[in-house]
Amino acid sequence: MHISSAVSETKVNTGWVSMGATEWGDRSLQAHEPLFHEGDETSHFFEVLEGVLCAYKIFADGRRQVISFAFPGDLVGFGHGSAYRFDCDALSRARVRCVPKSSILRAIKERPDLGERLLDAAAGEVAHMQELSVLLGRKSAIEKLASFLVSLSERTSPESDGSAQVALPMTRADMADFLGLTVETVSRNMTKLRVMKIIDLPHSATLEVRDMARLRALADCEDNLY
Amino acid sequence: MHISSAVSETKVNTGWVSMGATEWGDRSLQAHEPLFHEGDETSHFFEVLEGVLCAYKIFADGRRQVISFAFPGDLVGFGHGSAYRFDCDALSRARVRCVPKSSILRAIKERPDLGERLLDAAAGEVAHMQELSVLLGRKSAIEKLASFLVSLSERTSPESDGSAQVALPMTRADMADFLGLTVETVSRNMTKLRVMKIIDLPHSATLEVRDMARLRALADCEDNLY
């Protein structure tokens, strides 16, 4: 468990709220271990400390839509009422800090500035979901993929002169279900980006962005070239 | 302007936060008049008092994704940082209550319970956007349309024994841009639902739900019948 003071600390720009308080407890997850299921009572918020989580909705007929990937620093649990409305798994070994909802509500009452920060975090979550809606509704397969890779590299890897190394902790199926595509379409467009010399794939789980400007142009729908 | 006390009142379940305070001022909008544009400084939150608003993102090449329709009682302005990230118009004559952000922040500091309520409202917004993402990513055209009509009827009209009258204040183009479809596809599937005796369209802007159970089944992807 992290050593931390009783004073909470917030980085609103990146959307996370870190709260030090040992009473809240951490939890370790194996790869593919569920954190919660749709329908479970919403007892906690979770802050990812290590690893990557994946929140998704599964239909009765097997269709799946991934709602978000949560990286260290991200907060999971917004948008649910008294019961979780989606499933959430760990993609890899992960550690999360569990924050009881009641504890959050108490903290807000005692420390109004915390409420403001949580509100900012919630606003960031809204912004993310809005961007996802734009992506799902109006972007082509290659634009979706480009957007995803840009967002991933921004969240996890520093860029240097137009290139970046990015780990892909999720499978093609996870990516497909996030982007509203099939694995085949994801794979085909990965290859397309590689042929265009925009990215490279040393391993299937390691991405190298070779031309970030071009990738961004695709992500922003400013490039119709195939 | 509404007559209201200085005490705020919140209905968290329906996602709105009504705050009485005459200093905040209301604003009237003509049909198609913009409330704000992408890039404008985010000075205010807005509570819809009358009419319907439409928030959307426009691409450089003309593609458009509608993010949300806001009905009386809905709050507009979440998910934006220091600048609005989308455009927002009135679909019809509308009236909104303008609440300065600074005023919100001050109110939160003075009244912690208000922060909690706003947080609930934000959570409701997150939930809406998550549902939209599921719809856009994994539902077929007819399922999208059914989901939209169900949601519209739930928000605006009481249901009685499986049927309901619903006004459609937006054009087919607005619906299409919300559902990630084209006007033609929306129109075709409206006809399909009519042929299936699930809905009726006395006028193009008036919907009559004849078989709500069947419509819900489609919306929930439990019905593969065409």
Added chain:
DNA sequence: CGTGAGGTTGATCGCTTTCAACGGAGGTGG
């Protein structure tokens, strides 16, 4: 009654999906 925006319907096109086969990486047990 003319006009234009919004809505519907038909024919065709094409991007993504579906169906199918293959290859490689990792794990297990003989």
Added chain:
DNA sequence: CCACCTCCGTTGAAAGCGATCAACCTCACG
């Protein structure tokens, strides 16, 4: 150590759903 198996990723061929292009209709409004 290697055969075997399974999961994951890639690629090809064909099909399908929604998009595109186009014509026509309806209705409100001058």
